[in-house]
Amino acid sequence: MTRISSLGFLRFVPGAGPSPAAEMRECLGQLKAAIAGTADQQEKLLKLTFFLKSKDNLDYFKTKAALHSELQDYFPEKMPAVSFVAQPPEQERQVSLEATVLRRPDPNVSVFYKSREKIAYTLVQYPDRREIYAAGLTIGNRSSRILTQSQGAFEILSEILCAEDMDFSSIVRQWNYVENIVGRKHEGKGERQNYQVFNDVRTTFYAPSDFKHGYPSATGIGANAGGIVLECFALAADQSLNIVPLSNPQQQDAHRYSQEVLVGVPISSVPKKTSPKFERAKLVSDNNSGLIYVSGTASIRGQKTVGIGDVAAQTQTTIENIAELTSRQNLEQAGFQPESEPDPFSYLRVYVKYAPDIPLVKSICEKAYGRVPILYVVSDICRPELLVEIEGAVLYPSLKPL
Numbered sequence: 149m150t151r152i153s154s155l156g157f158l159r160f161v162p163g164a165g166p167s168p169a170a171e172m173r174e175c176l177g178q179l180k181a182a183i184a185g186t187a188d189q190q191e192k193l194l195k196l197t198f199f200l201k202s203k204d205n206l207d208y209f210k211t212k213a214a215l216h217s218e219l220q221d222y223f224p225e226k227m228p229a230v231s232f233v234a235q236p237p238e239q240e241r242q243v244s245l246e247a248t249v250l251r252r253p254d255p256n257v258s259v260f261y262k263s264r265e266k267i268a269y270t271l272v273q274y275p276d277r278r279e280i281y282a283a284g285l286t287i288g289n290r291s292s293r294i295l296t297q298s299q300g301a302f303e304i305l306s307e308i309l310c311a312e313d314m315d316f317s318s319i320v321r322q323w324n325y326v327e328n329i330v331g332r333k334h335e336g337k338g339e340r341q342n343y344q345v346f347n348d349v350r351t352t353f354y355a356p357s358d359f360k361h362g363y364p365s366a367t368g369i370g371a372n373a374g375g376i377v378l379e380c381f382a383l384a385a386d387q388s389l390n391i392v393p394l395s396n397p398q399q400q401d402a403h404r405y406s407q408e409v410l411v412g413v414p415i416s417s418v419p420k421k422t423s424p425k426f427e428r429a430k431l432v433s434d435n436n437s438g439l440i441y442v443s444g445t446a447s448i449r450g451q452k453t454v455g456i457g458d459v460a461a462q463t464q465t466t467i468e469n470i471a472e473l474t475s476r477q478n479l480e481q482a483g484f485q486p487e488s489e490p491d492p493f494s495y496l497r498v499y500v501k502y503a504p505d506i507p508l509v510k511s512i513c514e515k516a517y518g519r520v521p522i523l524y525v526v527s528d529i530c531r532p533e534l535l536v537e538i539e540g541a542v543l544y545p546s547l548k549p550l
Contacts (some may be wrong), residue, residue, distance in 0.1 A: 154252050155194075155439070157495030157541065158182055159523040160245040161237060168211050168242040169218055172198065175245035176222060183249055193228040194259075194270045195248040195281040197323075197379065199525050201236040205327075208234045208373035209289050215243075226261045227268040229283035233325050234373040235499070235525040238506050246497065246523055248281060248381075264308045271312060277385035280318075282308050285378040294326070294342045295415060297375035298349035305378055306353060314384050317357040319364040320391065320430050321441045323379040324350075329370035330411075330532050338413035343368060343530050346376065348415045351422035362393025363403055366426035367444030367539050369499055370528025381441075389434055390549065393427035394482055396473045400451040402426055402443075409451050424530075429473050433484065438547040444499070445469050446529060446537045459505045459535040463512045466538050474542050480550065487546040496522040496540040501529055509536055 160182075162174035175198075183192055198215065202208035212232040219230065237244035250259065250272065260271040269282040285308075287300035309315055329343045346368065354363075364380070371377065383391065395401055402424040410421040430441045447455045447462035448469075455461035472478060476486045498513060500506050503526045513522055529537050 154250060155494070156249040156251045158247045158249060159495065159521050160247070161239065161241060161523070162243065164239075164241065168200065168215060171241060171243040172215050172218065172245070175243060179245065179247055192250045192253060192259075193247065194250055194272065195229040195231075195283050195379070195381075197231045197233060197246045197283060199233050199235045199237050199244045199246075199523075201240075201242045202234045202373045205289065205373040208232075212374075227263075228261060229269045229281045229379070231283040231325075231377055231379050232374070233377060233525075234327070234371045235325075235369075235527040236372070236503065238503075238524040238526075244523060244525070246495070264311060265304050267304060269308055276388050277383060278312065278314075280308065280312055280314065280380070280382040282382070283379040285380075286374065286376060288375070292375070294345045294376065295349065297327075298346045301376045301378045302349060302353040305380065309382060312382075312384070314382050315357045316354050317359045317361065318382040318384055319380050320383050320432060321381040322364040322366040322426070324366060324368045325371040325374065325377040326368060327371050327373055327375050329368070329528050329530055332412060336413070336416065340415070341412040344410060344412050344421055345415055347410075347424050348418050348422050350425055352417060354425050361391040362427045362430065363425045364427065365430035365441040365443045366424075367537070368424060368426070368530050369444060369537060370530070372527075383432070389432060390438075392431050392433075392482055394429040394431055394440065394473060394478060396428045396469060397478070397481075398449055398469055398472050399428060401428065405451050431479075431482065431484070433547055433549075435549055436546070438484065438544045439494070440474050440542050440544070442470055442473060442538075442540045442542065444537045444539045445473070446531075446534045448534075453531055453533050456533045459500075459502075460508060460512060462534065463509050463536050466536060467512070467516045470538060470540070479544070479547070483550050485548045485550050486544050487548060488544065491543045491545060493517060493520045494541040494543055496520055496538060498522055498524045499527045499529060499537040500524060501527070501535045505535065513538070
């Protein structure tokens with residue numbers, strides 16, 4: 149599938165630099181070298197996600213402002229979608245970068261760089277479909293309340309989707325960065341958890357959309373600072389594409405979680421706690437091949453955490469969950485026939501709760517995934533007992549509907 153396989157996911161970890169700006173410049177230099185040799189290189193950039201080491205919100209917003217200002221000099225006219233996420237990179241670095249790029253752009257494909265609420269996003273126009281790459285959707289430091297932060301971020305996302313004649317059901321892949329994700333605060337009739345507040349707000353904004361292709365593939369993950377930051381990839385296409393959700397036989401669908409595993413009390417606008425509205429994975433196929441977007445996946449079987457206190461066991465279970473999710477048997481269950489083995493993962497991102505665990509987690513992942521480039525960052529996971537979470541994307545180069 150030329151159009152889908154032309155997406156590239158690149159990662160860059162700099163050498164230790166004297167400042168975040170110096171490390172960012174090194175990442176951008178590596179990016180420029182990686183996409184060199186083609187015309188109009190900037191038009192190939194769709195989304196940039198920078199991961200920052202931040203002590204607190206004061207440090208985060210100061211660093212973000214300085215880096216964004218420098219980035220505007222780097223992209224004076226055509227700024228792609230950009231996020232700054234307060235998740236410390238591996239190796240004690242101050243900055244690392246993950247980039248989504250368009251390789252081998254077709255002459256019939258146009259890339260437009262737009263903005264909403266002074267937030268840049270990227271629109272890709274194909275003959276038969278349109279794609280949005282949005283990042284850095286946040287109200288910044290205008291409020292410290294997770295409720296207000298969540299509502300503001302979703303309002304910006306809603307405006308971008310509406311401006312491009314899409315709605316929330318157009319989202320294929322979403323990233324949700326939640327400051328102090330498992331933190332709790334006593335409000336109203338009881339204790340509210342930040343992640344549950346976010347999920348209740350997400351449910352409210354999703355409610356008017358039909359989601360006939362299932363909920364998005366998504367990651368809900370912690371951040372050290374920054375309130376709520378959203379990213380997404382959304383798609384409006386004709387009938388030439390199949391967009392289907394994938395479930396994992398070993399895991400309960402997250403959007404079907406019971407009240408038993410949801411934490412705290414709901415926000416006042418919903419009658420009860422709402423489940424996380426995402427699928428375990430999402431498949432995009434044009435009847436010839438297919439790309440699977442794997443949601444943030446952890447050591448959960450059914451709806452319960454397994455391997456509590458054992459980061460090695462949790463990492464192995466997570467890898468097994470992803471293997472089951474992307475397996476030939478699971479695709480056949482969803483109505484597709486793989487006619488080849490999958491390519492190596494296009495990208496993998498690994499979230500590790502405690503930095504000292506990264507070498508062990510890395511050794512297990514490298515054994516499972518070989519030389520696939522993997523980005524490691526430090527962050528809280530959506531349950532206090534979870535120690536690792538993995539997401540990614542994998543291409544089946546030959547995949548036919550049954």
